[in-house]
Amino acid sequence: MPSKKVLFLASANREAGLTSMALGLARALQREGLRVAFSKPVGQSPLGLSEITDPSSAFARDLCDLPVTRSLSFTRATEFVAAGDIDGLMDEVVDLLDELDGDYDVLVVEGLVSVETDTLALPVNAAMCRALGADLIPVVNASRPSANDMGGLVRRVARQFGSGEESTDLDGIYAGVLVNKVPEGTNPDALRQAMQADLGPDLPILGSIPFDPSLYAPRLQEMVDAMGLSVENAGAMAAGRVTEVVVAARSVELVLPCLVPGALLVTPGDRADICLAASLAFLNGTRLAGLLLTCGSRPDEFVSEIMRPALEAGLPIFLSNNDTYQAAAQLAQLDCHVSADDRHQMERVIGFIADRIDVSSLMSRIGETVRPLLSPPAFRHQLVLLSRAAGKRIVLPEGEEPRTIEAAIKCAEKQIAQCVLLGDPEEIVGKISKLGLTQPPNLEIVDPASVRARYVAPMVELRKHKGLPPELAAEQLEDTVVLGTMMVTEGDVDGLVSGAVHTTADTVRPALQLIRTNPGAKIVSSVFFMLMPTEVLIYGDCAINPDPSAEELATIAIQSAETASAFGIEPRVAMISYSTGGSGIGSDVEKVRDATRLAQALRPDLLIDGPLQYDAASVQSVGQQKAPDSAVAGRANVFIFPDLNTGNTTYKAVQRSAGVVSVGPMLQGLRKPVNDLSRGALVEDIVYTIALTAIQAVAPETSVVSDGKAV
Template sequence: MNARSRHRTFYLVPISRETGLTSMALGLVRALQLAGVRVGFVKPIVQPESMIGDTDLASHFARTLCGTTTPDPIPFAHAAELVRTGQIGSLMEEVVALVETVRANHDVVVVEGLIPDADIQIATRLNIGTIRSLGADLIPVIAGGSRDATELAAIAATAAEQYGDEGRRPLAGVLVNHCGDGAGADLLMTVGALDVPGTEKPVAILSAVPTVTRVSAPRVLDVAEGLGLGIFHRGAIETVRAESILVAARSPEKLMRHLKSGTLVVTPSDRSDAILTAALVAQRGMPLAGLVLTCGGTMVPELAALFDTPPLDRLPILTTDDDTFTTASRLSNLSSHVGREDGERMERMISFIAEKVDTRPLLRRLDLPVEQLMPPPVFRHRLVEAARLAGKRIVLPEGDEPRTIRAAAICAEKRIAHCVLLGAPDRIRAVAKAHGIDLPAEVEIVDPETVRGTYVDPMVELRKAKGLNALQAHKQLEDTVVLGTMMLAKGDVDGLVSGAVHTTASTVRPALQLIKTAPGSSIVSSVFFMLMPDQVLVYGDCAINPDPTAQELAEIAIQSADSARAFGIEPKVAMISYSTGSSGTGLDVDKVREATALVRGRRPDLVIDGPIQYDAASVESVGRQKAPDSPLDGHANVFIFPDLNTGNTTYKAVQRSAGVVSVGPMLQGLRKPVNDLSRGALVDDIVYTIALTAIQAAAGDKTVAELDTAAE
């Protein structure tokens, strides 16, 4: 019987220095997680500190960004000493023990090898010894560049010969990074596998990742520290990223066209014309990365004063004694190493790589029942995939708002939804250009002036019971949120997202007036999806209902449980109170107790308990003490708060104190999906809210179809 092992160890061995080994390893971890596989990560031996300038960043990012079980690695100096003194067998015992602590509880362990650079002989021996000791499947990591399939196959053959244990350790696949323009797509679409000399079967190309500067762009702070540049003006140096380098050696009128979003401008300190040109472009809204002043000078006081007021006060200005040519050369050769403090950059790289990894060849090597895990990366991935399948039109009333425009462009690029921007087309395009946003043709721009009249009569009909006349309707439709809501009411779009510059009331009020509640719902409520390190929790209601009655609280619980299930989370509902079970009395506890009973009567299929304290609902050991008979077992994932004061305070406390990303609020109970944004929303927040809305629209279509079938 040739049953395949339930456990696999994949050893990633780099073929050269510049393969982006750690980001590729963690990208593979993320991709396997998205496929529902339990993945552990081990960096057995630390890369020599002289090479990377920091200790064990691979393990750090594996824990913090991928949520993996990752032990501390063995110091390189200790490993090298054991090799030099002939004790490599003892070292391998330590390595195996390290990996075994992870392998016992995971289906797959991804092991990151050593880069054969600083001490090539020792690093190579350690890679060979570790692969053999672990019985690992070998995956070479190759820098693609402009290489074609034949050249890549030859490199893979060298790796197989060097590390393949004389053919006993075949290649599980190859990971190719840093592909040139178009090369990655060609490799996967037209090649798919490499005919590697010396191997019996073609070797799968697991990834062909293109180089995209916006994904790997360093912070200007990292540029300054990496090259030892002086800081003349900090600005937003900790957050602004340098996507491209431009030497300002042309006249102002020719220079302006080259100043794009993320450009770091290099110019001699006495080139006032170049400095003023950059300041003018930045003043108009172009988000430049900053200025590097060369040749040992600084800015004259008259010019420096310009950078003391918004928006120029955000522009970092660096200085160096080197000449412009030397500075540009040093910048172009800046290390791509990601520092410990820049988790945002590493997260972008991991997510980008994970999207480019084809895990199917690796999954075929496993014999696993795919477990439906729901850590944050899986949630976000499934969110995007479900939105793509939905194929919905989402209207964005704040069409000339920069974050909204960028989110619409991202949604078009990732095929998340067909976005409709409401606003004057010239204004929207001007804002996009000023912020360096390339608007794809798939993003639709609708001028309110040309369509407003279409919705006057339908709005009068919807609001005739309130005595609305045509003149009043026309006036109200001047508000783009109202106009977008009417487009939704008439079925011209499938959902609406607003709130980047509008209040919650401005978004919700038109929806209540024109969309109204769904069949079977008496109230509108909200949920936040809280992306905790290892799972996604649902919090409701944290945005809409100040003090719901027991009946309303029960409806909020049912709506929230259904929302959780719609997004792949099997709900275990905790009705939160300051007391657990029958230990407390009073109106507030009685309300929660009554609401819990109502839910049990209406929805016996739901796992629910209440009143229960948060710790008893979410911590297994506490639950055993305080609520030993609770069906939640300390593993609740849907938390219903008794009032808005409690819910809103809790979600913000968790979000800010624990550094947790929250997606929402997502509104529940409307006939068609309308969702509100925080006015401090980031671009990613808007993107994911658009995805949520598209999925809600698809779920609503299904519900309507079911109701129609039942009526027949």
């Protein structure tokens, strides 16, 4: 997932010309010397009705010379949405960006075009914009009736895409607004100034593009194909375009002023006066697009003979079996999008739009060095990449549990880790079959009975200070969690994940007894990665320590900040309490206050603040009011709770009430990684916990807290 600036273009209303505006913006940015990349994550036909190659990427590559990604098919996106798996779709969208080499300054992303026949565009566009950490640029079609109040339209898009806490904070969502197809007779500059006054100076109108019919003129061949016309005389058809349609329903003298270059004249074949007038106009140098004869009728032989010089000079003639009204209705519905093979026309469109876009307000945004939010899809994508690179072997003691089996297979297929299922091989293979799955070759199944004996002596040695006899060690190794923990201890596997059917105590106790803590680590703690809609938050400790002291709480804060950094999250640590700053008194808030001072003293390089109430830590407006001088308030992404009761309750309330995926708990402070699952864990939760464990196994924690010092 790139950390470069991402600009996401989405239609604010229909027929906004999204592709041409996206490419026009890309060209304008190129003119400023920026390296621009392009992506249309989900492909669709111009009308979104058929499965064809989307032209956007082809134009971006061939005309603008941009690096581009592939597009997922519209059908595939529809399947994900129908299955309620927007997150899965976003994972694939983020994966696409790996195709870019990273040698660019800004990525321009074109969203789905909204059409009458589907409701896919809005939810998918909003999800993609969040997943990519993008700044939104809505494109408004100024010719649509719904664009009468364009400021209100822009605000509505802000609400639809979601703006976090404040739906009126347009500058926090948008990089700017593009206005397209300003109607003839409306001054584009005046319209731009009026919109700017309405929206305020912080939300720039990047461009106000007048409507030029010649840019959207379909080629005659496209008209013939779309309407099923017969070509009576091809003439100059190959180079012809329809810039205007003239329906000749009136007397010839009233039609004559409408005979202009690019006009397609529509008339019944028996209107000799119109046919002759068109022929004479063409011979006199007015390059009409052509003559469309309706009702299936042709001019009589005498009129045709008079028209012959015009036909020989190149006047195209077409025949339709429909009546004039029906033919005119078909013409009105012609798709005016530039076809994928119409490169010359698209070059004109791109240049026309780029000339009228001012990107000066974007330059400072693109040059920002502030690290972007790590969105949930980007986080999951990063987990997969890092775990693949780790190449670790992870034991799953609950090898006969169906969710665990399915997760292990997914990990094998995605090459996240080499999973080892502990359990009866026949039982496991039977369940794989019942689940309708196939056992991949890189999935190991180990019968506990076949390996248990080799760990008795090492376990006796580890527990000799407790006087553990071999018989009791063999008995304890009947528990697959204990057996798996010994496999980790002895280095036969790199980590362990359990908890789908075992309690936290069942998973953690053997790790504390056999693996033990890192040298110098006072405690083992835990964090959950909370995959919120727009970013990933870290909650700690929500699983291990019931009532940590101030010193232990400071350790948890530092451990959690280091975990955040290890997974690409720049930590801003909030020490949570029922009181903010110095407003509260009592032993509970004093503990948090003392823990904050200790953590700040131990790690002055980290952003740590407290006590902070949850809303003061997470909501910018509240943080500014309650703790205006805090660098963490309103911006926290690591939340340290004062005790297990508060932490566990909060994480479950957020997870269940808001439908948030939580990954973890991930244990911190052990010499080798062991991680616990919630017994309500979903298959995907298990998959990503396995990935976390594999990444932890690469480099055990080297910065821990010991005796009040960072080592």
